[in-house]
Amino acid sequence: MRHAGKTLTIIVVISLTMASSTLPAKPQLNYLVGLNMEVVFMDNGVARVTLKQHPFDAAGRSLISNTEVVERVIGEEDSIISLVLLFFTTDPSKASYVVHAHSKLDPEEQVLCNTGTPGVMERFDGAVTLTLDILLNTTSSLIPLGGDVYQIVVTDYFTLTDPRSWLDVMDFRFMGSVRLLNFSLDPSWAKPPSVATPARLQWLNMNEADAPDNYVLTLQIPGVILSTTPLRLRAEVSGARFSNATSSLQVGVRNTGGDEGVFTVVLLEEGFEQARKISLKPGAEAWVRFPVHAPDGGELVVKVFGGGEQLDEQRLTVNVEKSTETRLPLLSAIGLILMVIGGFTILLYLDERLKRLQSP
Amino acid sequence: MQHAKLIVGLVLTLIGVSLVFGFLPGEAQYSQAGQGTASREARVEYVEKRNYTYFLSQSFLLRNPSNSTVVDLVYMWLPVNASSQFVSLLETSIEPLYRKKGEEGALILVYNVSLPRGETMWLNATLQVTVEKYRLLMENIPWLNYSQVEKNTGGKRYWAVENQTYVSIAQSIGLNARDPVEACSSIGKWILARLDYQPTWRKGAEHALITRGGRLIVSGDCEEVADVFVTLARILGIRSRVVHGLYLLEDKDVVTMWIRRTETGYDTSDNWGGHAWPQIYVPKAGWVDVELLEGGTVKIGDFSQYHVKYGFEEKSFLGSTMLYCQAMFLETDSFYFTFRRVKS
Numbered sequence: 001m002r003h004a005g006k007t008l009t010i011i012v013v014i015s016l017t018m019a020s021s022t023l024p025a026k027p028q029l030n031y032l033v034g035l036n037m038e039v040v041f042m043d044n045g046v047a048r049v050t051l052k053q054h055p056f057d058a059a060g061r062s063l064i065s066n067t068e069v070v071e072r073v074i075g076e077e078d079s080i081i082s083l084v085l086l087f088f089t090t091d092p093s094k095a096s097y098v099v100h101a102h103s104k105l106d107p108e109e110q111v112l113c114n115t116g117t118p119g120v121m122e123r124f125d126g127a128v129t130l131t132l133d134i135l136l137n138t139t140s141s142l143i144p145l146g147g148d149v150y151q152i153v154v155t156d157y158f159t160l161t162d163p164r165s166w167l168d169v170m171d172f173r174f175m176g177s178v179r180l181l182n183f184s185l186d187p188s189w190a191k192p193p194s195v196a197t198p199a200r201l202q203w204l205n206m207n208e209a210d211a212p213d214n215y216v217l218t219l220q221i222p223g224v225i226l227s228t229t230p231l232r233l234r235a236e237v238s239g240a241r242f243s244n245a246t247s248s249l250q251v252g253v254r255n256t257g258g259d260e261g262v263f264t265v266v267l268l269e270e271g272f273e274q275a276r277k278i279s280l281k282p283g284a285e286a287w288v289r290f291p292v293h294a295p296d297g298g299e300l301v302v303k304v305f306g307g308g309e310q311l312d313e314q315r316l317t318v319n320v321e322k323s324t325e326t327r328l329p330l331l332s333a334i335g336l337i338l339m340v341i342g343g344f345t346i347l348l349y350l351d352e353r354l355k356r357l358q359s360p
Numbered sequence: 361m362q363h364a365k366l367i368v369g370l371v372l373t374l375i376g377v378s379l380v381f382g383f384l385p386g387e388a389q390y391s392q393a394g395q396g397t398a399s400r401e402a403r404v405e406y407v408e409k410r411n412y413t414y415f416l417s418q419s420f421l422l423r424n425p426s427n428s429t430v431v432d433l434v435y436m437w438l439p440v441n442a443s444s445q446f447v448s449l450l451e452t453s454i455e456p457l458y459r460k461k462g463e464e465g466a467l468i469l470v471y472n473v474s475l476p477r478g479e480t481m482w483l484n485a486t487l488q489v490t491v492e493k494y495r496l497l498m499e500n501i502p503w504l505n506y507s508q509v510e511k512n513t514g515g516k517r518y519w520a521v522e523n524q525t526y527v528s529i530a531q532s533i534g535l536n537a538r539d540p541v542e543a544c545s546s547i548g549k550w551i552l553a554r555l556d557y558q559p560t561w562r563k564g565a566e567h568a569l570i571t572r573g574g575r576l577i578v579s580g581d582c583e584e585v586a587d588v589f590v591t592l593a594r595i596l597g598i599r600s601r602v603v604h605g606l607y608l609l610e611d612k613d614v615v616t617m618w619i620r621r622t623e624t625g626y627d628t629s630d631n632w633g634g635h636a637w638p639q640i641y642v643p644k645a646g647w648v649d650v651e652l653l654e655g656g657t658v659k660i661g662d663f664s665q666y667h668v669k670y671g672f673e674e675k676s677f678l679g680s681t682m683l684y685c686q687a688m689f690l691e692t693d694s695f696y697f698t699f700r701r702v703k704s
Contacts, residue, residue, distance in 0.1 A: 032688070058689050059426040086677055091514065116430050116689045160463050162681040164435055164688045207433060209458070209470070247400045247500070248538045264597070266506045272402075274503040277513065277597035278535065279527045286531065291500045291539045293400045305506065335379025342372030349365035 034113025036169035045224035052127035060115030064126040089139035166211035186214035233306030255280035408495040412665035420685035421694035424475035444492035466671040496661030518564035530595035548658030565591040599641035601674035607635035
């Protein structure tokens with residue numbers, strides 16, 4: 001399938017393998033999809049995103065009456081949601097959203113789209129629509145600037161990642177108490193908006209070159225609660241062992257909390273900061289190793305982080321272990337015997353000499 | 361004769377003292393199993409470094425499948441200028457409209473092409489590509505710092521760093537590793553010991569690991585090998601990414617490889633070398649190539665002249681979209697790559 005659009009294109013993978021000679025192609029439904037996105041910024045930091053899709057063929061003919069194609073578009077809701085979230089966050093798994101209206105065919109909607117004729121935006125009747133409410137405070141797009149002013153970076157994920165794809169229409173609206181204070185584009189030479197009013201910004205992108213990669217908005221949004229991750233993870237440094245044979249430090253970490261989590265063990269020494277990730281179940285302990293670069297007697301600091309917070313800190317000194325397993329080699333034993341015999345011989349000599357001096 | 365005992369006694373004592381203090385372990389030798397004290401200096405050195413230059417001609421056959429003239433933007437990916445690779449564009453069959461940098465540094469020429477219905481045209485570019493063959497010596501390499509680990513070792517679509525099977529595998533392989541290079545070597549050996557090489561469409565690390573006969577198997581081709589490697593490395597806090605490019609399977613002065621679209625899919629030349637391999641970021645060294653499919657051993661910082669890099673995949677959540685040459689409306693029916701080795 002080539003599900004593209006003046007928009008997204010599912011990659012036709014050209015065998016990236018080393019040895020294959022012939023690879024079967026997946027059955028393809030060749031169609032492109034016109035994409036229009038409307039983003040309504042609402043009080044409390046909610047962005048209501050409506051995506052309107054209209055499939056068409058390479059000749060620019062609408063496929064909205066092709067049931068198979070439309071069902072295919074509707075059936076891709078999960079992946080489309082991920083794509084929409086990627087407009088607002090670098091990690092969709094951490095974004096909170098609610099599907100306000102699932103994908104459905106709406107014959108009343110319209111989609112604007114360039115189908116290959118330069119400079120012409122065609123209007124298609126009918127669209128597959130999907131509406132999400134995204135909590136911006138759970139995304140990476142929301143950057144607090146102070147007070148209730150925020151910078152919001154909306155990334156056209158299509159044009160950023162696939163140079164052939166872009167959004168045909170991006171339509172920002174500002175509702176309730178939300179105020180547009182400023183906006184800019186990245187790259188700066190991207191086409192300016194077709195509509196720019198205090199309540200609305202709209203871009204009509206004829207091609208990928210016109211379409212901005214990033215829409216940067218400065219908004220006043222009252223009522224946003226910046227949630228912080230509750231500190232639930234607990235861990236401690238449970239031990240440390242320095243091995244001079246390998247110049248390495250083993251650090252033990254124990255999860256002392258009730259939640260499984262990923263912890264980061266940090267070793268600080270002069271000139272180096274090293275960190276290791278470790279996943280621990282509640283009560284579990286594990287050891288990690290670091291190469292030590294500090295000289296003997298050098299100061300080391302070990303810290304444990306979890307959930308973005310420092311959980312423990314220990315200070316250590318590089319102490320050289322003296323081997324407890326040193327065995328007296330054979331030659332050393334012989335040396336000792338020779339020392340005893342030599343000493344005894346000297347004592348004999350001294351004894352004889354003393355007797356000789358005392359004798360009349 | 362009377363002093364003979366004194367002389368003998370002194371000689372024996374001296375020999376004894378030298379034997380005892382000469383062979384007992386001294387303060388400087390904290391030996392364990394005779395290893396001596398390990399060096400503590402972080403060290404990165406080129407053991408070998410040699411440039412190989414090719415003239416690369418890449419040609420793509422475009423076709424207009426529609427019933428009307430199509431004016432389209434055509435995107436042609438070029439090999440990237442990157443560590444151990446230097447690229448210059450010598451000529452192109454038509455003047456590009458502009459050059460575009462992809463998200464992860466890929467270099468793309470964008471052409472404005474008009475084709476009447478049913479017609480075809482070749483789009484060509486000639487480049488000079490210098491590949492640096494190298495072998496690195498890496499000792500006492502520190503792990504990444506905290507902010508780099510937090511920022512650069514997360515999961516992506518193809519890298520299932522939160523999958524518990526992968527987490528437990530990574531920790532059993534790598535927690536005891538002294539440094540990141542040792543950990544990556546262990547990861548590579550683990551993969552090679554379980555690899556069932558099968559050409560496939562990219563399925564990502566999540567689906568590359570299967571159980572067969574009660575044993576874990578890494579099933580797939582170079583992309584799955586790279587994805588599994590990157591996943592395991594990232595779980596251990598090692599910054600890692602995938603390189604997409606071409607591999608010269610033949611060591612000849614002129615190598616041509618191709619792909620052609622057919623009615624059922626794609627045919628490729630027997631020497632087709634589309635390839636993907638991992639890289640790791642090594643403090644003091646930068647990005648270091650890792651190759652697990654060349655010679656059956658784990659090669660870290662042991663990079664051959666047969667690799668040509670077209671793009672990287674590190675930050676993009678959905679992965680690389682590198683396609684060599686693609687348009688929106690026009691079809692690309694053939695992809696030809698000819699490498700001519702320049703004698704040095």
